[in-house]
Amino acid sequence: MKLLEDLNWRYATKKMNGEKVSQEKIDFILEAIRLSPSSSGLQPYEILVVSNPELKEKIRPIAFGQSQITDASHLLIFASWEQYTEERINAYFERANRERGLPDSATDAYRTRLIQMTTSQTPEQNFAHTAKQAAIALGIAIVAAANQKVDTTPMEGFDAKQLDALLGLSEKGLKSTAILALGYRDESGDWLAKLKKVRTPKELLYTHLN
Secondary structure (H helix, E strand, C coil), X not given: CHXXXXXXXXXXXXXXXXXXXXXXXXXXXXXXXXXXXXXXXXCCEEEEEECCHHHHHHHHHHCCCCCHHHHCCEEEEEEEECCCCHHHHHHHHHHHHHHHCCCHHHHHHHHHHHHHHHHCCCHHHHHHHHHHHHHHHHHHHHHHHHHCCCEEEEECCCCHHHHHHHHCCHHHCEEEEEEEEEECXXXXXXXXXXXXXXXXXXXXXXXXXX
16 A cells, blocks of 8 residues: 555656755665566666766756756666677676576576577667666656655656767667656645646556456
8 A cells, every 4th residue: 555655646746846865765766776677687778877966957958958957866867778789688697697606508598599589680679678678667766766755757858869978878888768857846836746646547547358
């Protein structure tokens, strides 16, 4: 029941008050992201944690002037792999096998199939898939923040190419997919804060096939 209460409490905050989120809460949210599920466990993305005021000022016009960018305590920038590579996949399996105490040969067959499948696809197909994995992590981050009573604004409204250039993401083989602003709501300045939460009715959302 607590989880449903947290989800009912949260909303996409339109105005934040500039109050800082404690490092303990930030660490909780980041650990929830780290524990997020992803296809084959690869977690094909990186998270940039931005708290520097000057950098947030530079990001704000790239995000079309949204005030949450600078009023937030922290920004989490989700940057997905541009494409899967043999090196990236091998690095994951080598680390996983080492931590699990398994020989590399234990996952050779699966690893080979995965490399063949992903490298046969176009970079566009690869990125579409890695972006979906980042979206799962974004959802987990929103839920974790709600659990800590930290407000969030998930954003796709920004110029990804400009943000990538500002942060040097292309050099790392990454592309930005979402920004999550973390902070606390300013109810006096947020038109959405006191409005009823509206979601699709159950009878329209679910089809039960028994």
